[in-house]
Amino acid sequence: MATSIALPNQQAQNPLANIIRFLPGVLLLAVIGFAGKVIEQSINGYAKAHHLVIPNIEYVLWAIAIGLLIANTVTIPKVFLPGIATYEFWLKAGIVLLGARFVVGDVLKLGGISIALVILEISGSLLLMTFLGRVFKLKPKLTSLLAIGSAVCGVSAIIAAKGAIDADDEDSSFAIAAILALGAIALVTFPLIGHAMHMSDNSFGLWSGLAVDNTAEATAAGALYSDVAGKIAVLAKTTRNATIGFVVLGYAIYWASRGQAEKVKNKGAFLWNKFPKFVLGFLVISLLVSVHVFNKEQVGALANLSRWAFLLTFAGVGLRTNFRDMSKQGIRPFIVGALGEILIAVLTLGLVVGANAIWKL
Amino acid sequence: MSEENKIATTATQLGLSLDVWAVITAFLLAILVRVGILKHVPW
Numbered sequence: 001m002a003t004s005i006a007l008p009n010q011q012a013q014n015p016l017a018n019i020i021r022f023l024p025g026v027l028l029l030a031v032i033g034f035a036g037k038v039i040e041q042s043i044n045g046y047a048k049a050h051h052l053v054i055p056n057i058e059y060v061l062w063a064i065a066i067g068l069l070i071a072n073t074v075t076i077p078k079v080f081l082p083g084i085a086t087y088e089f090w091l092k093a094g095i096v097l098l099g100a101r102f103v104v105g106d107v108l109k110l111g112g113i114s115i116a117l118v119i120l121e122i123s124g125s126l127l128l129m130t131f132l133g134r135v136f137k138l139k140p141k142l143t144s145l146l147a148i149g150s151a152v153c154g155v156s157a158i159i160a161a162k163g164a165i166d167a168d169d170e171d172s173s174f175a176i177a178a179i180l181a182l183g184a185i186a187l188v189t190f191p192l193i194g195h196a197m198h199m200s201d202n203s204f205g206l207w208s209g210l211a212v213d214n215t216a217e218a219t220a221a222g223a224l225y226s227d228v229a230g231k232i233a234v235l236a237k238t239t240r241n242a243t244i245g246f247v248v249l250g251y252a253i254y255w256a257s258r259g260q261a262e263k264v265k266n267k268g269a270f271l272w273n274k275f276p277k278f279v280l281g282f283l284v285i286s287l288l289v290s291v292h293v294f295n296k297e298q299v300g301a302l303a304n305l306s307r308w309a310f311l312l313t314f315a316g317v318g319l320r321t322n323f324r325d326m327s328k329q330g331i332r333p334f335i336v337g338a339l340g341e342i343l344i345a346v347l348t349l350g351l352v353v354g355a356n357a358i359w360k361l
Numbered sequence: 362m363s364e365e366n367k368i369a370t371t372a373t374q375l376g377l378s379l380d381v382w383a384v385i386t387a388f389l390l391a392i393l394v395r396v397g398i399l400k401h402v403p404w
Contacts, residue, residue, distance in 0.1 A: 092383035281384035
């Protein structure tokens, strides 16, 4: 009897046993992502064989749509949940491998433009969301979380800020639900607006990376437009992600000065702790490709590995988007988020159009 | 969210953050490609 009680406990604490728990969900991600790819290829093959002109719908959309359909029509068995939540791991690994598709010159040029635009985007977003939060009389810490989430990088930034500013679980759930719901809407609306405005791949990718909050949705929105737009979206979004520590530190200091959060003792350690390490991984792979550590075929292999990692991510984006759960969080944070996101989308679109006029993206 | 937190906890139990594990996985794959174990990755 004692053994039967002890075993589950040991299993829960054993990291390898935990890793095995992820397998069913990871397999589900792979099946859905691959189904999306097969559907895209089948439709294209059918259209070609019958000489039909059908607009190409990328596997990204199919994978997300299948995931959304499953998540919003049936209850996903618990055995799949841990693996589904690994989509963020695949996203980060995919971003590191995506570094193979950028030589350092590209990173410096586009990254430099991204940094300038990101600074403007973050400043505008923080001011805008803070103003809207006050107008709609949201709780101050909820306003801070929404501002950080929309300015920097969605869910990761909210989670990072939650501990730093000592926010309530309820506030962070509100903010996360609003950011995820708005990200799902952006997936549909951004590519439509981009096509209507005949935006170039580079411009659209930059816009997605600047305006869509969550990294997975920003990557997916870019990839829905085109392969090139997808990789530019990741570069712009990664630049935004790199600022997470500075923004969260600023808010932590502000709330600590008001006696409503713990003081930050070591600012350097705080910044390093919050810094997304996959940004460094991305730069290392890009540097190795630039100095020809990999030949052309190997670069192609790395790029394809990145695509497979993203395929799992996109399936996860659909599977974890449950509109019923989101609607339970209330409407006011969503309205503030939606208003803010629309204004941020317009602001960043203006920035990208301006940058395009200056630098010919 | 709780499942994502559990993953972060599992990663930490293995001694490193989820971010770092993602970087290590990507680097290992890059090494496999470089030494020729992963020669062709179809898409």
